[in-house]
Amino acid sequence: MNNFEFLNPTKIIFGKDVEEHVGKEVKKHSSSCLLHYGGGSIKKNGLYDRIVHSLKSEKIRFIELGGVQPNPRLSLVREGIKICRENDLNFVLAVGGGSVIDSAKAIAVGVPYSGDVWNFYSGEATPEKKLGVGSVLTIPAAGSEASHSSVITNEEGMLKRPLNMEMNRPSFTFMNPELTFTLSKYQTACGIADILSHVMERYFTNIKNVDFTDRLCEATMKTVINNAYIVSKNPKDYNARAEIMWASTIAHNNLLSTGRIGDFGSHFIEHELSSINDVAHGAGLAIIFPAWAKYVQEKLSEKFLQFAVRVWNIDQNFENPKETIMEGINRLESFFTFLGLPTKLKHIGIGEDNFNEIAVKTLYGRNGSVGNVVSLGKDDIINILKLAE
Amino acid sequence: MNNFEFLNPTKIIFGKDVEEHVGKEVKKHSSSCLLHYGGGSIKKNGLYDRIVHSLKSEKIRFIELGGVQPNPRLSLVREGIKICRENDLNFVLAVGGGSVIDSAKAIAVGVPYSGDVWNFYSGEATPEKKLGVGSVLTIPAAGSEASHSSVITNEEGMLKRPLNMEMNRPSFTFMNPELTFTLSKYQTACGIADILSHVMERYFTNIKNVDFTDRLCEATMKTVINNAYIVSKNPKDYNARAEIMWASTIAHNNLLSTGRIGDFGSHFIEHELSSINDVAHGAGLAIIFPAWAKYVQEKLSEKFLQFAVRVWNIDQNFENPKETIMEGINRLESFFTFLGLPTKLKHIGIGEDNFNEIAVKTLYGRNGSVGNVVSLGKDDIINILKLAE
Numbered sequence: 001m002n003n004f005e006f007l008n009p010t011k012i013i014f015g016k017d018v019e020e021h022v023g024k025e026v027k028k029h030s031s032s033c034l035l036h037y038g039g040g041s042i043k044k045n046g047l048y049d050r051i052v053h054s055l056k057s058e059k060i061r062f063i064e065l066g067g068v069q070p071n072p073r074l075s076l077v078r079e080g081i082k083i084c085r086e087n088d089l090n091f092v093l094a095v096g097g098g099s100v101i102d103s104a105k106a107i108a109v110g111v112p113y114s115g116d117v118w119n120f121y122s123g124e125a126t127p128e129k130k131l132g133v134g135s136v137l138t139i140p141a142a143g144s145e146a147s148h149s150s151v152i153t154n155e156e157g158m159l160k161r162p163l164n165m166e167m168n169r170p171s172f173t174f175m176n177p178e179l180t181f182t183l184s185k186y187q188t189a190c191g192i193a194d195i196l197s198h199v200m201e202r203y204f205t206n207i208k209n210v211d212f213t214d215r216l217c218e219a220t221m222k223t224v225i226n227n228a229y230i231v232s233k234n235p236k237d238y239n240a241r242a243e244i245m246w247a248s249t250i251a252h253n254n255l256l257s258t259g260r261i262g263d264f265g266s267h268f269i270e271h272e273l274s275s276i277n278d279v280a281h282g283a284g285l286a287i288i289f290p291a292w293a294k295y296v297q298e299k300l301s302e303k304f305l306q307f308a309v310r311v312w313n314i315d316q317n318f319e320n321p322k323e324t325i326m327e328g329i330n331r332l333e334s335f336f337t338f339l340g341l342p343t344k345l346k347h348i349g350i351g352e353d354n355f356n357e358i359a360v361k362t363l364y365g366r367n368g369s370v371g372n373v374v375s376l377g378k379d380d381i382i383n384i385l386k387l388a389e
Numbered sequence: 390m391n392n393f394e395f396l397n398p399t400k401i402i403f404g405k406d407v408e409e410h411v412g413k414e415v416k417k418h419s420s421s422c423l424l425h426y427g428g429g430s431i432k433k434n435g436l437y438d439r440i441v442h443s444l445k446s447e448k449i450r451f452i453e454l455g456g457v458q459p460n461p462r463l464s465l466v467r468e469g470i471k472i473c474r475e476n477d478l479n480f481v482l483a484v485g486g487g488s489v490i491d492s493a494k495a496i497a498v499g500v501p502y503s504g505d506v507w508n509f510y511s512g513e514a515t516p517e518k519k520l521g522v523g524s525v526l527t528i529p530a531a532g533s534e535a536s537h538s539s540v541i542t543n544e545e546g547m548l549k550r551p552l553n554m555e556m557n558r559p560s561f562t563f564m565n566p567e568l569t570f571t572l573s574k575y576q577t578a579c580g581i582a583d584i585l586s587h588v589m590e591r592y593f594t595n596i597k598n599v600d601f602t603d604r605l606c607e608a609t610m611k612t613v614i615n616n617a618y619i620v621s622k623n624p625k626d627y628n629a630r631a632e633i634m635w636a637s638t639i640a641h642n643n644l645l646s647t648g649r650i651g652d653f654g655s656h657f658i659e660h661e662l663s664s665i666n667d668v669a670h671g672a673g674l675a676i677i678f679p680a681w682a683k684y685v686q687e688k689l690s691e692k693f694l695q696f697a698v699r700v701w702n703i704d705q706n707f708e709n710p711k712e713t714i715m716e717g718i719n720r721l722e723s724f725f726t727f728l729g730l731p732t733k734l735k736h737i738g739i740g741e742d743n744f745n746e747i748a749v750k751t752l753y754g755r756n757g758s759v760g761n762v763v764s765l766g767k768d769d770i771i772n773i774l775k776l777a778e
Contacts, residue, residue, distance in 0.1 A: 012394065242648070
């Protein structure tokens with residue numbers, strides 16, 4: 001086990017109707033805020049009205065900025081920064097999924113910075129201060145509601161880059177599982193693939209002797225898998241939605257990283273799939289992760305065997321453990337297929353002619369490799385894409 | 390699943406040699422502190438010198454107060470409060486196990502309060518402010534290093550009472566597994582029983598549909614059990630000590646309580662065992678918990694069955710699940726025996742003539758009952774004690 005530091009200062013307020021108290025929580029931090037949201041679904045389902053009512057009842061001055069897209073764009077972040085500066089807003093309240101929260105985090109670091117906010121994402125500068133951020137989560141997936149991460153897409157070159165730092169963690173997050181009842185089957189599936197991938201990126205590690213976090217990872221994965229089957233039958237099952245929602249936060253708040261190093265090679269490759277054809281992150285991961293697993297499993301066979309036996313409850317073939325390992329990866333792929341996700345690049349219209357571009361963009365600015373289980377260079381990435389063809 | 394709020398603001402600094410940086414961390418909070426510790430073992434093993442060196446190198450003014458006993462006493466808390474006031478100390482640094490940290494928490498709430506600190510523990514008053522508290526943990530057991538709890542024993546009547554509130558959580562905790570290498574077999578065992586009990590108190594709940602936290606509880610229990618066997622063979626196995634230490638924090642920081650209600654009946658009964666004969670808390674729990682389980686298992690048979698199958702890997706007897714349930718409790722009791730702990734009251738010299746006193750003291754000031762799985766009145770407590778005779 002490695003040495004580590006861990007602190008998650010995000011206050012979680014979880015359960016039915018909790019978002020009615022969002023105004024009170026914002027008030028503890030600021031008397032004004034930018035109300036940041038996505039494509040407007042919150043206006044159709046009444047959430048917007050409840051949030052606005054709660055803010056007004058606490059006399060919080062706010063200005064709205066909707067329009068965040070999946071794979072949130074730098075241009076809207078810049079617009080948010082401008083609005084906050086011109087109107088002296090001191091807090092960003094994100095109402096939505098991971099894209100909205102990631103965009104809010106970017107606005108929050110950009111406002112007090114004299115340069116261009118992209119400098120933080122390109123690695124040319126490091127934030128020193130920021131506005132506070134809070135969120136009302138509507139899509140369990142990205143884990144951004146308590147994570148130290150924010151991922152923004154720069155339209156110039158469609159480059160997608162993360163900014164990971166402790167300061168990024170929101171002050172609070174409201175999580176009402178009922179808000180997820182109306183997610184489509186596809187949105188739900190993409191979220192589940194994202195959550196599962198966040199755990200798997202941490203689970204598959206070269207660090208030895210990480211028994212506790214291995215087991216916490218397995219607990220999280222089994223929860224997500226079992227409850228995904230329940231939700232597929234009944235999208236309004238409160239408890240199953242709640243299990244998935246709470247698991248989504250724990251999957252990515254770095255508790256599961258304590259004492260170990262994650263891989264995240266699949267995540268980085270997927271970011272560039274999304275950036276070239278705007279596929280949902282979870283759907284892209286459903287394609288890349290099984291291919292990555294097939295490519296690297298020989299280098300970490302004992303953990304892939306554990307994954308098959310403990311997560312998928314496969315009876316181990318003691319004479320031929322490799323068979324068990326491959327069956328574990330097969331079950332993962334079948335699970336993604338059951339969810340209705342693409343598992344091959346051809347399903348989303350990406351072919352061999354894109355492979356070089358994806359590999360080059362994945363490695364751009366990253367010293368020639370990504371990933372830890374196996375350090376992946378350009379040829380490795382292209383081989384993984386071929387396995388996902 | 391119930392609605393919940395969760396926030397654990399304690400920064401964990403975990404690993405080899407981390408305590409060398411304690412001065413820097415204190416400095417972020419205060420330029421002075423009370424250095425609070427126990428019976429002096431930290432002077433023998435060199436830890437005291439390293440802490441003092443770190444505090445001095447950051448020019449932190451400090452005054453010492455050692456002498457904390459297991460089941461920490463109110464009188465020493467009062468002495469600590471007096472020292473802090475007279476010397477204008479603004480922070481309490483606890484170096485030791487749960488008793489020292491609990492005592493530090495009591496001092497911290499007592500200093501800015503004009504009344505007697507016991508008022509907080511008796512429930513007559515509620516703290517409004519406190520000094521900051523940090524810790525260097527030497528015994529994984531109580532979970533006090535990140536918990537919202539503090540338990541103090543009042544020598545007048547030997548009454549042991551908890552003060553549970555969010556404000557109680559330490560600002561930081563240093564956790565170096567190497568500091569636990571020299572714990573005796575018995576201290577290690579008591580710690581393991583305490584950790585396991587903290588999880589079981591949460592695991593056995595009447596709240597339904599708590600799949601995720603059930604699995605996190607099971608992951609924590611299995612980690613502690615498996616690594617206890619490793620440590621029993623090699624007390625200096627760094628990784629096994631590390632797994633147990635990190636599990637001790639998660640067992641009691643309330644992550645495992647999210648969405649559910651714990652029981653804690655066994656804990657409250659045990660507190661009064663400790664208060665009448667000073668038995669170590671973990672040893673008392675090893676006696677009370679199996680007896681409690683036997684007494685209440687019929688009221689929560691599905692969870693006791695799950696405990697047997699998932700935690701102890703017992704093949705379920707589908708024709709006679711009760712047999713599996715009782716075997717699960719039997720394995721728990723055997724595990725405590727393996728650790729070298731007492732599992733019967735006679736092992737610690739408590740007989741039937743003490744039962745009435747224990748029951749009365751357990752219920753004192755608690756409206757006639759403790760526990761949630763089954764609300765235990767005086768007769769129930771006496772029946773449990775008889776099962777532990």
